[in-house]
Amino acid sequence: IIITFTLLTNFFIASFFFNQNLFDYNQNNEKNSNYDVAPKSQGIIQEFYTKEWLDNPTFETPIDPWYNTTEGDSSDINATSDFNQANFEVIGNKGKYEFYSDLTQDSNWNKVKNPNFPAYPDIAIINSSGASVSHYWDESADQSVAVNWNRLLEVPVNMSDYTITSANLTAIFNATVQATPSIDDNGPDDFTGAIDVMSDSGVDTNPTGGYFQGSTGDYVRFYVLLSDINNNSVFEVAHNQTWKLGQDSPLIDHIDDTVMVTVPENILIFYLTTVLSYNFKNFTISIGMRIWCEDNFAQDADNWKLLIIKSVNLNFTYEKKIDPLTALSWNQVGNRIPHKIVGSTIDITNATLNFKYKIDKNWTTSSPNSEIRVYINNRIHSETVKLSKAKSAFQDIKSGGFDVKDIVSKDENITVSIQVYIADSFTLNETITLSIDNASLLISYTESVIEETTTLDLLLNSIDKTLEKSIEVTMGNPVNITTIYKNQTLNFIQNATVKLIGLGSPKNLSENVVLEHYNITIHTSNLNLGNNFLTISASKKYYESIEILINIQVIERETDLQLILDRNNKTLDKSIQMIYGNSGNITITYKDAELEPNIHIGEAVVNLTGLGAPKNLIVDPKFEQYFFIIDTTDLGLGNTFLTINAQKENYTAQSIRFKIEVLERNSYIDKVFLNQTESLGIETPWNETLNIAITYNDTVTNSFIDNALVQLTGTGISRTFTENGPYNYSLDLNTGDLQLGINFLTISAKKDNYTLSTVIMTISVLERTTYFEIFINNSKYSTSQFYNSSIGEFLNVTVF
Template sequence: MMKKSYKTKRFSYFIIITFALLTNFFIVSFFITQKVFDYNQNNEKNGIYDLAPKSQGVIQESHTVEWLDNPTFSPPIDPWYNTTQGDASDVNFSTSQDQANYIINGEKLTKEVILNSTTQSEWRAFNRTELVILPNLGYGDGDGCYLGHDWNEDSGGQPYNTPRMHWRINVSMPDMSDYIITSASFNAVINATVNQDIDTPGDTQARWDPDRPLDQWVIYDYAQFYVEISDLDINELNTYRIAFNQTRTLGNDGPPTTNYEMEGNIDIKTIQAIIDAINNVLAVDPGHNNFTIVLGISMYCEDNYGGNDRDQWEDLRFKSLNLTLTYEKKIDQNTEASWNQEGNTISGSNIDIINATLNFKYKIDKNWTISSPNSEFRVYINNRVHTETVKLSNANTSFQDIKVGGFDVTSLILKDINISLSIQVYIADTFALNQTFMLSIDNASLLITYRESIIESETKLDLFLEGLNKTLEKSIEVTMNNQVNITAIYKDQANIFIQNASVQLGGLGAPKNLTENISLEHYNITIHTSNLQIGNNFLTIFASKKYYESIEILINIKVLERETDLQLFLDSNNKTLDKSIQMIYGNSGNITVTYKDKELEPNIHITGAVVNLTGLGSPENLIEVPILEHYTFIINTADLGLGNTFLTIDAQKENYTSQSIRFKIEVLERNSYIDKVFLNQTESFGIEIPWNETLNIATTYNDSATDIFIDNALVQLTGIGISENFTENNPFNYSLNFNSQNLELGVNFLTISAQKENYTLASRIITITVLERTTYFDIYINNS
């Protein structure tokens, strides 16, 4: 029974101890977890500095292989093949003399359209509508496109006064969507013979037989000649007039001379307008290869006599016409011509592509046209374009390397897929090409260097900054103009120091090597913060050695501005704490500050700082006095005005903390006083005077600080019912003439007050005793 009790107690003790241990474990785990959580939340010291993952693997063997077959394009051309994207008519391919060729198809052609006695029959007369009045003397003959018309008001009347006729010829071209018209010439000769009955400005006869005077007119008689470009349907929306003439004096009876005949070139629009018209019509033609030239002659016969006018147009014609177009092959933008080859694959997880260099030679049979300066050679590997291109304008007539040393195409080489290559001529512009160009390539080479790898030994890198272990934190704060010691310990997983490694610091220009200390088992370098900038400076430490993992970490050296101290002195009094002073208006005040480096003991004056005073309108610079180690500024209180003015001084210099101090200057009025008072030229503050006598009062008003007379002040005499202004007698005094009848008999207390802006008010009390005037009377008895 006792034994069982003992076992029960031991079991109870076990339960209690186990519970206590588990409780402690969970409490410790909670605080550790919380600490790690707080560390991760509140520090920028975890994770973000792991710049790059460690790359395990060492080189076992390297290989450099020519990846292309038939690099010299020897016949048969296989495995090379060509492809085209874009307008296939722009390019072609060939091979010759162990080279592959790209042919850019250029061409220059001419089209001529002629109207003369030989070709007149090709021009067909027509009118756009059946409602047109036809010329009644015929149209068309062997000498050109002709018409004649006799309008006689006696026969048919007014409706026949607007005849017209058109001729057309259809012009066929190649598909002009593949060509560009580069130049054009156009001329047409028109000819006319008319009867004297044609009425023009200045004529007096509307009809000669019988004699009829010209008694009504608005615009007279005229003929119009015009040439138009249109589509085959003569659609008005696609019709463009390129030449036009309207007669004005044809048919004039003089004097001094008559004008019944004319011949000359028709007036044409600009050559560019003619080209634009043809291009516009070709653009809407279904085959882009047809347009129509339309010739037109119209007449207007105005009724210039009230009864029976007559107008005889004997012969109007297009005698000849010549339209010559020069057009060149249009090379379309984004046309691509490529020679291609698909090669073998590089496979294996232990294979690393080290380098791939592509090179080939190229030439051109003649200098490339300046019309397409952007066309170029492009290279695609596995359908990914290489960033470097070569303009066709760089090509010579003899073979040269596409680039000295070739293109570095390492980033384009992929494993586990067939490596394909396209050497492409890319047309980057739309332009006209008047001749064929041939570009050739030869000696194509794609050299690929790769290596097989094995697992490297795992490594780690401990970091110490200024002797402090910063392996986790990877950052430190340092004040400007101090040194920073950086120590790295590069070791393997067994914590054994790795000797003879390459440990470099990057981010300060060229990488800097850390110095190995074998006895202390670390790599070390000391840098100066003058080589850094204020704020965060992210640097990299890269450690590597063959057969060991390379490690790259990002560290942050946060450079702080040097602490500074700014002291304020106003009129030589230290006002850093209370920041205020009173000054008298009109006086100058001295503002002085000291700006010192607090990082040094004793604090050192900071030279060359920018110290500005603001609050006076535009900022003012304080002048540095190096010998006195301060910055100073003289201020005129007149620039401030009376009352409180708040000013601010800002001091700053690169790499030092900026300081600012705001202070107040209270400007007080200047003290003044009334010096002397003269009553009837006698210095006194009181006088007795009979009633109705004039009293002269004079006084002086002075500056208390300088005893100088104050001019332009307001000086007044006031009392009960009295307010008089003194007159200034600069620079002597102010005076007033005053009659005693304005006062009461007896004693009168009056005040002389003087004031001026920015000065205190000064006053004096004077007494004027007004006496009754002395009188007497004479007594006369019996007038004596």
């Protein structure tokens, strides 16, 4: 696992700002070598790495690249791997060697002379009685005789690696001798010899002989010897030397089966160890008897009837010997810390070695100093862990691991050794296995390198803008940004990271290796109107990073606005007359003038102002226009000035002011009825009621105009008509209000926003025809009649 961080030190960016008013740049000017970019300084790149240095940390099969090495006695230790763990086996063992020889049945012995007493006894043979010796001494040269039987023994293991921990030897013998003299079969005057011992009261020449005055007496020494195969070291390990055998009184002329006296166990172990130190597997065991016949008097004779060694039993136990200064290591040679850049500097910041360990049996108390050691490139780490601390379950060698930073070299291959070191000499009767797993050497280091100086050229829409760093672009048009990132030799730097910052998330510029540049095309629709300050950053490891600030000034798109009033293009004269009460159509076209042909701008905000709250025009997508139907009644008579405003984001806003002159509607008095007769003149008696009725209509629609003011005027008269529903206006006029004769009267009809309509009519007022009736005394008389009355008669005359 590699974790990498990059740190740029001693590097800073000082922000700078462009003037909004772009200035001209002469492309033919020689480029200034001091680019107008943010001040920068040559920095130091530090690569931070944390790397696991060990391969196969779990010791999977095959175990490579791990390998093991041994120091000291290789027979004491062994390296194995299984179950994804590496093992250190401290090889223990125990055994028991047993040698038993029943000489009554075992004749596989080799009779040899005792080098110190080379004369054999008369008879020395292994037979059914055992290793048997008989000897008769009669003042001859064989005063001291001896015999050995040797047996070459082989231990099943090489005892150089083992220590004898217990030993036991048992040897059984018996003996029969002649204790007192007797007549020899050869003649009555000869006596057989008898054994003289120190406890005898007299010599055995005859029953009345003098007192025994020997210095040692006669004896036989039974013995068992151990020796190496070359007899360099010979040790007597068991013996029995008689001193009363042959005693006269009380009589002791035999010894029953008796066990020889054996050296103490520790001495026996020492002798065994010594004789096995030559060959380590073979040694010699010898049984023997040495007879001493002391010359006690003249013509002394000794009769050793039968001396027997019946059996020998030697056994000992042994345990594996573990030698000190023995070590077993699991090793791995790792790579050296690489220099990715020539001339870089490596600094190790941390190195932690960790692994888990366990033991299958408790470590022996006989070796308290044995421990686990770690080496890096043959340099031992100061911390060790005693084997006695190991447990049956895996545990970390140390919480957090060993800090081995001080012994890790940065200039050579890194070799790791995990070692079990045996510090004591001890015996071990069984193999103990210590196992390790999850080995890890985690190294953190920095690689530092001084950045190479760089420059950055800029082209905007293929125009060299390295110095100016700004361009003016109409909204909706693309902008191509091209940069050339160069090293200190002005060569193009490939595989760099070049980003455009300030337009949402940073955007990568694409590299063109053939043309040796990085470029990106952006659309002004993603920018704002006015100045857009963006940052271009160029960087690559081991090169100076550069940031430059560029300005893309986005201007609105040019537009065209056309005014159409009642289907007449009024863009130029901007006025129209309309009849009051009629609807007027206001239509505009709002188009993108940057394109040819001009394209309708949809979804614009187009409103009409000057008539109360602004009113939005309705979009007509089919005919690519905006329109509004205006009611002249909302305008009123006369001139009304209105304004159309059209705008859309990123487009030039347009407005046009125009005039609508609203004219009155034409009207007329359709018909005049005088006393229900259509006429403009009438003769009528004075003081008659004259009914006058008219209809007042719209000239265009011929429809009745209601709510109008209809008046009758003339000399000395002014009357107002009454509206009668949707039919007419009428009034009743008493001709008595007129002058006799011809009266010229004017009927006028007027309503707001309508023209005045008049009509003149004549009314001839005639004098009325009169008559009267005469009643005399309540009786009616005509004017042609005569009333005869008496003189003096009162008459009641009534005239009507």
